[in-house]
Amino acid sequence: MDLTPYVDNLRQELAVAANAGGDDARALAERLTAPLESAARLTLLDALSAAMGEVTRELAPGSVDVRLRGLDPEFVVAAAPAPEPFREAQGPVAAPAAPAPPLPPADADDGATARINFRLPAHLKTRAEDAAAADGLSVNAWLVRAVSTALDARERASSPGPGKDSGGRGFTGWVR
Template structure:
């Protein structure tokens, strides 16, 4: 089988589909002329099913990678017939800025405790259809905040469901003046 082929983040599935086609032909040869003819008739319809199965496997694998990279992510997108991988690294930690004196610097706000039903690490996958004009706006908003679209949408849904309590991470609000700590804890 050909090695992993990926150019500019796009993986070429053709070598894997071709390999499966060859394996099917070899297996059909053992069954004689009738089996060989059946394998040839099935090859074309099975190509799209094979690609879909490979895409599902890659998507599940990238879900696992994303869980390990959190808050970074790896998204799998379809470009033509082939998957494209979009890697969003975790945001760089902000440098620690020591306060001038404890009397002149207000204490950093303590973030509220997470709700009882906070993220337990379990992930669920949904298909989400968004009008093109909203998709572009969501991509721009995510890019402006240094987030993947997926991470931005997760935060937007969380904010909507939590009544705005989690809208702004500590140290990023208007009143924080850049003071405080930000980051992620596992």
Template structure:
């Protein structure tokens, strides 16, 4: 982005304002505009950086960065990752046939560390029941829901991670970490 037209516009506006003060004010304004050019550019760059910070907050996880190339800023736009589209017909066609009996996950499968995030909307009355059930078993709602989904998919077999649940006592931790 070329800042020169904006700096020239500020210079012209200062000259117009100085004309109202007479010849002496006009001469002073002409002497000040050249040294103030770098201050004009820096102020414009600060305004652009602040604006791009606001855009980045709205665009997250995408971003807009302002980089200085010579005397002029350059914008670098990093769009948010495109969501992968999932087509049910493709999934059904490419999915292997389900095994005759469900197999419980091995320890390596259950604790491989890979996680996927989903948004899950639950009616308020079910949310309250899920929270109560999770608390009764000493689990977070997330851990309880993971176990419930696993149980449903594994044909009713309950697989509980080691060190969790009522018998775990105070060894379990829940919460967010940054």
């Protein structure tokens, strides 16, 4: 995204305001224009970063990051991972792989987010950052997905599924 038109617009607005103040104000505005350009770019980047933070909270587990390339910001969108398609097993049945974390149902999210303070040991923080980077997610989006996966697994473990009796014992093995 090229910020130059926005910075140029700010420079023009400053010149218009300075014209109303006379020659001294116009000369001062010309001297302030160069230092204000870098401050304006930083302020715009800060506003874009905050906006993309809000977008990322709404897209979780997807994310949008702002990266700086030279003087211009670049948006990087990481979509939520797509679930793997069903494949019929061939040969002996292997133990099922862990399912991809499901997306929350659309009706379960009212759009509100909650902020919490989360204290994490430094070695776990580093591992979480590495895992998030490997998945192409922000740490926040990765943590949202991890919490969702853990809660879903807990719910599945507490409710008996097919092949289980009310005592929660499962039946596995081969039958001839």
